[in-house]
Amino acid sequence: xxxxxxxxxxxxxxxxxxxxxxxxxxxxxxxxxxxxxxxxxxxxxxxxxxxxxxxxxxxxxxxxxxxxxxxxxxxxxxxxxxxxxxxxxxxxxxxxxxxxxxxxxxxxxxxxxxxxxxxxxxxxxxxxxxxxxxxxxxxxxx
Numbered sequence: 001x002x003x004x005x006x007x008x009x010x011x012x013x014x015x016x017x018x019x020x021x022x023x024x025x026x027x028x029x030x031x032x033x034x035x036x037x038x039x040x041x042x043x044x045x046x047x048x049x050x051x052x053x054x055x056x057x058x059x060x061x062x063x064x065x066x067x068x069x070x071x072x073x074x075x076x077x078x079x080x081x082x083x084x085x086x087x088x089x090x091x092x093x094x095x096x097x098x099x100x101x102x103x104x105x106x107x108x109x110x111x112x113x114x115x116x117x118x119x120x121x122x123x124x125x126x127x128x129x130x131x132x133x134x135x136x137x138x139x140x141x142x
Contacts (some may be wrong), residue, residue: 001039004030011048020046024061026051026068058095059088105134 008015010086021027027047030038040048047068070081090108112123119125127133 001031001041001082004038006039006050007040008047010045011052014028015050024065026061026064028099042133057088058092059084063088108135 002010004015004018007013008018013021018027022029027044028120032037050068050071051064054067057083066084067081070076070084100118109124109127112127114121114123
């Protein structure tokens, strides 16, 4: 059994995040010691590693919850997990497309010639202050 600090060091997940995962049900509520200290098992460590990896891949809390539920029913078909992963892939591809537009716009803004040495003459500041100077309709990240 490990303390929350031990679990944090072993997984690289910050303590407040571990507590959040408990609150949202991604991790079960930890057992408590006689001194009311949280205690975590190997299974908790494995679950937290699963959640961390899924978060690193961009999965939303709800999707991770669904994947955990699937994992707890080993006889279910894998198609549901594949559907969740496929949906996440679509989300990532959409973000990549939006980031490409952002990259082009930032590249254009950064490449503009300097109109002078003062901020009042700075084309970067002018472009950021006036959205109409942008060459794309929507360049906000997802």
